Amino acid sequence: MAGQTEEPMQDRMAKARAHLEETQAAIARVEQDLMATSETVRSRDRVVEVTVGPQGELTGLAFPDNKFAGMAGPQLAASVLEAAAEGRRRIAERVMDAFEPLTQPNPHVPGRSGVEIDWERIFGSALSGGQRAGGRNRNRLRDEIHEDDTDPAGGGRA
Secondary structure, three states, X not given: OHHHXXXXXXXXXXXXXXXXXXXXXXXXXXXXXXXXXXXXXXXXXXXXXXXXXXXXXXXXXXXHHHHHHHOOHHHHHHHHHHHHHHHHHHHXXXXXXXXXXXXXXXXXXOOOOOOOOOHHHHHHHHHHOOOOHHHHHHHHHHHHHHHHHOOHHHOOOO
């Protein structure tokens, strides 16, 4: 009979619970490790150095060698934003790498797949250094404004 060769339900449940407890402990360890993490990044033009904390927050800003002195405000702002976006991207990748093993399926629960995480929803533009979700939404808004401006029937600017 098939029932005799199958593992008893109680044993499968005990293994599944043990796996869940191990996963929960691993998540707690990963979270603790990540809370102490940061990334320090220099802009491509080497004018700005930023430090980004574990939740993508800017925790440090420096201007090595005073190279910024001759820069225009918009150029300096672009360097700051570029370095901050790269730092956020690196932190997001570090988080994804740390949690990836924990998203695998529980081998003791038949028919269950691993955990799917929508990293794009969680990190948004941080994954692409400021170009993904936020950029897409901004461009769509810009397109809509542009369309309004050129619509002669709508009273916008032509």
